[in-house]
Amino acid sequence: MxxxxxxxLATPGSSAYKYxxxxxxxxxxxxxxILCPKDGATQDxxxxxxxxxxxxxxxxxIARETEFEEWILFLxxxxxxxxxxxxxxxxxxxxxxxxxxxxxxxxxxxxxAEKQDLYLWLDGCSHFAxxxxxxxxxxxxxxxxxxxxxxxxxxxxxxxxxxxxxxxxPISSLLNPVARRISHVFDPLDLLDKNESIESDPYLERHANxxxxxxxxxxxxxxx
Numbered sequence: 001m002x003x004x005x006x007x008x009l010a011t012p013g014s015s016a017y018k019y020x021x022x023x024x025x026x027x028x029x030x031x032x033x034i035l036c037p038k039d040g041a042t043q044d045x046x047x048x049x050x051x052x053x054x055x056x057x058x059x060x061x062i063a064r065e066t067e068f069e070e071w072i073l074f075l076x077x078x079x080x081x082x083x084x085x086x087x088x089x090x091x092x093x094x095x096x097x098x099x100x101x102x103x104x105x106x107x108x109x110x111x112x113a114e115k116q117d118l119y120l121w122l123d124g125c126s127h128f129a130x131x132x133x134x135x136x137x138x139x140x141x142x143x144x145x146x147x148x149x150x151x152x153x154x155x156x157x158x159x160x161x162x163x164x165x166x167x168x169x170p171i172s173s174l175l176n177p178v179a180r181r182i183s184h185v186f187d188p189l190d191l192l193d194k195n196e197s198i199e200s201d202p203y204l205e206r207h208a209n210x211x212x213x214x215x216x217x218x219x220x221x222x223x224x
Contacts, residue, residue, distance in 0.1 A: 001062075002097030003031075003069040006175055007088060009081065009105045009125045010074065012220055014135045016106035019164060020072060023171040031069040035060055037076035039222075053079060057087045070101070070175070077220035081124060082203050082212055089185065089198065100186045101177040105132045112144035117219055119151075124203050124216030126152060130180040131160035157182060 010016035017036065024032045035058075038050035051060040053076070062068075075084045092098055105125050111118055126132065132152070134145050149161050158180045162170065179186070185198045198204060205213040 001071065001091075001095040002067075003071060003099075004101040004175075004177060005071045005073060005088070005092070005098055006101045007103045007128075008072060008074045009103070009129065010077075011106065011108045011111050012077070013108035013110065014106040014133075015108075016104075016133070016135075017074065019106070019133075019135070019169050020171075023169040024070075024072075031067065032072060033062070033068045033070070034072045034074070036074045037078070039076055039078050056083065057090060058084075071098070077218065078222060080212075080218070081128070081216045085128060085185065086204065092186075099177075102131065102175055103129045103181060104174060105129045107132055107134055107148075109134045109136050109138070109141045109145050112141060112148055115219060117217060120217050121219045122148075124214070126157055126159060126182075127203055128181055128183045128185070129159050130178075131162060131174065133162045133164050133174070135164050137163050137165070 008016055008020070017034065020034060024034070033049055035049050035051050038052050049060070049062075051058045051073070053059070058073070073088075075081065088100070092100060105122070107122070115121075122132075132148075134148075137145060145163060152159060152161075159182075160173075160180055162174065183201055183203075185201050185204060199206070202214050203212070203216060207213060
C-alpha cells in the first residue's frame with residue numbers, strides 16, 4: 001500500500017458513504033478506494049470493498065496489480081475507536097509509503113437531539129478528527145448544529161466544520177491533508193515533545209489492568 005489514507009467515523013444515517021462515493025467515483029483518475037467494515041452496518045449495493053477485524057488489526061485483500069493513490073477507510077461503530085486508531089498506526093508503520101491524510105467525522109444532525117450521550121462519543125472522535133461534517137440539516141436541528149459548532153470552538157478544537165447539502169461535496173477541501181486535529185498520535189515521533197507519547201494520549205492511555213483511562217462509548221453499536 002502507498003499513497004494517502006483517510007479515516008471516516010460516521011454515525012448511522014449520516015450518508016457518509018453516499019457523499020464520498022458520489023464525489024469520488026465520477027473521477028476515475030483519482031484512483032481512490034473506499035473500504036467499509038464487513039459487519040452489516042450498511043447494505044449499500046455499490047460497496048464492493050470491505051475489511052474485517054482480525055483480533056486487533058484491519059484485514060482486507062486488494063489485487064496486487066491494482067494501484068491506488070487514496071484509501072478511504074470507514075471505521076466500525078461496533079469496535080472501540082481507540083482500538084481502530086491503534087490498528088491504523090500499525091497499518092501506517094507496516095507500509096512506509098502510506099501516509100495519513102484526513103480523519104473525518106460524518107454526523108447525522110438529527111442525532112444531536114436524539115442521543116443524550118452523543119457528546120461522550122463525539123468528544124472522543126473529535127479529539128482525533130480534522131473536521132466534522134454535519135448532514136441532514138433541517139430548520140428543526142439548525143440550533144443543535146450551531147450549539148455543537150460553538151462547543152468545539154469554545155474548547156479551542158482546531159477542527160474544521162462543514163454543513164453539507166445534497167448538491168455538492170467540497171471533496172478537495174475535505175481531503176486536503178492538512179492536519180487540524182488535537183491528538184498527536186499520528187505525528188512523526190521526532191516532532192513530539194519529550195513528555196508526549198502515543199501511549200499517553202488521553203483516549204489511548206491505559207490503566208495497569210489494560211483498561212482505557214478514557215473510553216469512547218459504543219453508542220451506535222448494533223449490539224448496544
